[in-house]
Amino acid sequence: MTTLGTAPPLRAEEFANTAALLDAAARVHGDRDAYVEPGAGRISFAEWRFRARSLAAHLSERGVGKGDVVALILPSGIDYAVCFAAASILGAVTTGVNPRLGPRETEAIFAQARPALVIRDADAGLPAAPEGYPVMSRADAVAAATSGVGVAPTIAVTRSDPVSIVFTSGTTGLPKGAWFDADNLAASAAASGVMSAPYDRRLTGTPFPHAGYMSKLWDQLVWGTAVVMAPVPWSAAGMYTVLREERITVGGGVPTQWEKLLELPDLDRSAFTHLRVGVVGSAPASPALVSRVRDLIGVPLVVRYAMTESPTVTGTEPDDPVEIQFRTVGRPQHGMTVRITGDDGADLSVGEVGRIRIRGGCVTRGYWKAETLTAESFDEDGFFVSGDLGYFTDDGNLVLAGRVGDMYIRGGFNVHPIEVEHTLGEHPNVRQAAVVGHPAPVIGEIGVAFVVPGDSDRPPSLEDLRTWSRARLADYKAPDHVIVVDAIPLNAMAKIDRVALRSLAQEHLSRIPVGPRR
Incomplete structure (x- = not known):
């Protein structure tokens, strides 16, 4: 089992900027895989550096320079990674456009970022760039990257210069762009904990425009990690094949994907000899699932808590009990400080639900070109004031209670959906659950599961x-209505889309009498 004391092949503190680290990674990691797209191709660290420098020379000739924003409308994979690295060599700032966003959100992103260049794949069904921005095709970018023509200029870039902008999903308003510098990226590498070991091979389904990729560039470079793309379209059989054939050491997936993997009739525990840890995202894994993964595959599942504004916050450890893995998101990671406060900013006691505030090297420097919004988002002690609610347990683990706007009030009592969702998720016949509040006469709001x-x-x-809920929670927290669905809708950040759920609840309950259950 990898420990937190394992040293990476490269030391982040020794490098002044991303270009210098990329050069060192090409020398030290050489022909080791940097990216693998199963069935489509792979690229080594040396080739990644070669292509990035070739493309950087071409972008420089097009006038892209330090401080300019380059927007990527590309599928996740090798070409995206090359473009990101090329922009970083020039001191340019990269932002990715999430393909799940609509025209309104995309236009808002461009209005804030004002990219000097857009690199887009017109054949992949991705969003179009708004009018008025110069566009380079993916094919032209690939041709420039593989040509080896030209020399990228040497740019004076420091660790405090912006590297990337990651936009929020826009579910509570227009997207906001959190920006990160190289010091942020170095801090993410230092805070990776059990997630990183020398020359890991990491299976990921995280879209590259997300913070989970855009903030991990230095983590990959210092550890020599191979990023292996999950099969598209996803299937349990495809995941099984990739885990085996690509000798995956760190496997990521949502609970449903792990469950479907375990259901394969030909599952062979000996096929997972390289796998050392599994990672759960988007939704909690039930204690039963954590136990089954340990029993059938032989690896622990861990949970990570992060947000666009801080890609690393807390996490569980492989030897944590299954209840810790299910009910909590673990303890603050290296270099991170977490506080739970009331509306007045005062710290709350263990067990009290309050606003989650975070400080540390992984936290965004602010929102791009939005000084007022940035100032409003940090308190006087430098803590980022998130929209998440939670509390600490006696043993220091953080428990999420939901978002500020998610809580509903039933008959004068506050109900935090995540607590109810966790309880329902323990039911033997519930694969996944989500809860929202819905207006009701007299009692105010009721819970719809x-x-x-x-x-x-x-x-x-x-x-x-x-009955299941009442045996475990206060009776007013038990759901008043249940709607059976095939899948829980997710937003552009792969989190529960509560806006969509509230609309579905309204549509469903408009046809039946609405009121609390006794």
Whole structure:
């Protein structure tokens, strides 16, 4: 088992900028895989550096320079990585456009970022760039990257210069661009903990415009990590093949993907000899799932808590009990400080739900070209004031209670959806659950639970789930209505889309009498 004391092949503190680190990674890691797209190709660290420097020379000739923004509208993969590195060599700032965003959100991103150049794949069904911005095709970028023609200029770039901008999903307003410098990226590498070991091979389904990729460039370069793309379209059989054939050491997936993997009839534990840890994202893994993964595959599942504004915050450890893995998001990672406060900013006691505030090297420097918004988002002690609610347990683990706007008030009592979702998720016939509040006469709001059943032919009844909840929570937290669905809708950041759920609840309950259950 890898420990937190394992040293990376390269030391981030020795490099002044991304270009210098990329050069060193090409020398030290050489022909080792940097990126693998199963069935499509792979690229070594040396080739990554070669292509990035070739493309940087071409971009420089087009007038791209230090401080300019380069927007990528590309599929996640090798070409995206080459473009990101090329822009970094020039001291330019890279932002990726999430393909799940609509025209309104995309236009808002461009209005804030004002890119000097857009690199786009017109054939991949990706969003179009708004009018008025220079566009370079993916094909032209690939041709320039592989040509070896030209020499990239040497640019004086420091660790405090911007490297990337990551935009939020825009579910609570227009997207906001959190920007990161090289010091941020170095801090993410230092805070990776069990997630990184020398020459890991990491299976990822994280879209590259997300903070989970855009903030991890230095982490990959110092550790020599091979980023292996998950199969598209995803399938359990495809995941199994990639885990085996690519000798994956760190495997990422949502709970449903792990469950479907375990259901494969030919699952062979000996096929996972390289895998040392599994990572759960988007939704909590039930204690039963954590135990089954340990029993059938032989590896622990860990949980990470992050946000666009801080790609690393807290995490569980491989030897944590299954209840810790399910009910909490672990303890603050290296260099990170977390506080739970009331509305007045005062620290709350253990067990009290309050606003999560974070400080540390992984936290964004602010919102791009939005000084007022940035000032409003940090308190006087330099803590970023998030929109998440949570509390600490006696043993120092952080428990999420939801978003500030997610809480609903039922008959005068506050209900935090995540607590109810965790409880419903423990039911043997519930694969996944999400809860939202819905207006109701007299009582104010009621809880509506959306449930993906374990057995779709015999989904759990409302009374069954209410009885289950009441045996574990206060009775007012039990759901008043249950809607069985095939899948929980996710937003552009792969988190539960509560806006969509509230609309579905309104549509469903408009056809039936609405009121609290007794």
